[in-house]
Amino acid sequence: MKTAKTVASLKTVASLAGVSIATVSRVLNGDPVVKDETRLAVQRAIKTSGYHPNRVAQRLRSTNRSKKLIGLLIPDIQNPFYVDVIRGIEEYAYANGSAVVIGNFSQDPKREKLYIDILRSESVDGFIVAPSHGKDQDVEELINDGHAVVCIDRGLSNLNVDVVKSDNEKGAFNAVAHLIKLGHKRIAHITGDPAIPTTQERIAGYIAAHKHYGIRVDQKIIKGKESNFISGVEITKQLLALPDRPTAIFTANNLLTLGALETILQQELKIPEEIAIVGFDDVYWATSLNPPLTAVRQHGFEIGQRAIELLYQRIQQPDRLPANVIVKTELMIRRSCGFK
Amino acid sequence: MKTAKTVASLKTVASLAGVSIATVSRVLNGDPVVKDETRLAVQRAIKTSGYHPNRVAQRLRSTNRSKKLIGLLIPDIQNPFYVDVIRGIEEYAYANGSAVVIGNFSQDPKREKLYIDILRSESVDGFIVAPSHGKDQDVEELINDGHAVVCIDRGLSNLNVDVVKSDNEKGAFNAVAHLIKLGHKRIAHITGDPAIPTTQERIAGYIAAHKHYGIRVDQKIIKGKESNFISGVEITKQLLALPDRPTAIFTANNLLTLGALETILQQELKIPEEIAIVGFDDVYWATSLNPPLTAVRQHGFEIGQRAIELLYQRIQQPDRLPANVIVKTELMIRRSCGFK
DNA sequence: ATTAGTTGTGAAAACGTTTACATAAATCTA
């Protein structure tokens, strides 16, 4: 039977129940004005016809619906941190009968723009975005055009906007402090792309920890170019080739950590005896590493949840003051940085 | 300036260009019938008004549009294999101006059903689904209702449908054959959920390799319950406690591998000297493991691409015969299973 | 100069909803 059944619409239900489509619509939307008797007849008709509301028509017609469509702009879906964020968002969304359209722009501002255009055309009710950089024109425009937007992981420098992110500075501080307390005095920092705000915040935490414990900061061993695996490999190589090689490395995200690990492995250095390592971003496979990795855990799931809560609020109340939610991080101490 | 600008519509453009909305629509859809002069005027008006087509209205009105909305039902977005699949789909989709709505149902048939309902209401043009099991009623219903559906990773037992998946049996065969060739005679297999078709196929490959090399199969060391981390931990513990402990383990997916690795690590056994391991599913961090993990690589990205290509074809030609695409796997030999 | 055909455009219906407004029926008030 390949003939596509025509799906039931309001009209179908209406004629089945012997009422007008307006009444059916009222029943669907829980309007208390309809007579109980009518309501029951309509509900019966809905059942027997197998009617499901057409969200496309709903979206076209009204701007004030409860079941929403949320647009999600993610810089890198391969990064487990963002996967956690997505899960947090999705969980909340579907619990509220909303759906999530996803755009993974791989840190490419051009793709980001493309996706924004598409999502806009789909009339999504709101956006959750990790802007590709601090002065992201496209996201700014989105906001200026009156769309509901919540930023995750990074804010916007020119615009006051809802932001949910980790406490990057404190997270970095704790990681580095932990290394210092273990006796390390020469700790390198492999940073992410310097253009990204989080990178700067993590550097700040790294420096603050040094200051706090009275250890000199050597700018030469704070290095970074991009936030990817290759960059992690390259910079680790450079660091390990140094005459006064650091005894520990603090990497600014999970891809850099991976690059560093691979390089250390290739050079057959023992972790943590010959080189200790602490990474920003905990990952679910960190405990299966040999040795298990000490890492700064970001609560991605919670970040996602908070973001979508803020978004719902923003949609209902477009003029409320922008909120700035900082989610705490947690240092997961394992064995990659040595024992006391 | 918080007052939401009203966005430009066909009407806006039409009045700006001094033509009817029908003409504007024709220009947008490249209808050759319009006079060049008119076309230019309309194009100018489109530019100055900043008009973008409203895809919601388009979707409501016509069933035959080129920019599509694709619904994606993923069993587990935390599994890197599916992330690759998503990327393959997304890449193709966005290159064609289509968007992707995602539903991650975490292996939960109830959530799967919920998502199917929502995506259906969003009038998506087609679905790509990894059915939660072989006789997934909800997916069957979807197909019977005339929707375009392509299955990934697993097919449907009662229905002939487009399927794209890995060559599970051969992949498992190669992995186990590799271990045998290295001299292993007692190889355990930690399987996924026995209800999932892929699990059975991988078991079949495991057995075939034994048969092929004339090695007895010991059913006692083929064990599995669920496809998750915990299951990997538990079964590895059981296996390692055996009096005649296997010298190698073949794990049926990346989560099981992770569970096995953690357990092996905790018991401080040396890989591969004391216990070798080969996993189904290569992951991007496999080379950063210590030692790097030998694994059967599934080409998730390619699977995604093939799936969405099939879906586009299916949409255009609903009656074409279902295709069955088998994507080859690749054994990535690293150091977790010993040297010759 | 009339007819027939061609070319470009506009008017209007349709998609499936929501919602402002009108209206009929029922109830209340004096």
Place this chain on the structure above:
DNA sequence: TAGATTTATGTAAACGTTTTCACAACTAAT
């Protein structure tokens, strides 16, 4: 009992498109 109010429902417009059909203005053919 007539008018006023309340209650329940229906009518029709609107959202932004696509698309069928009609029609006007030309051009070509007789």
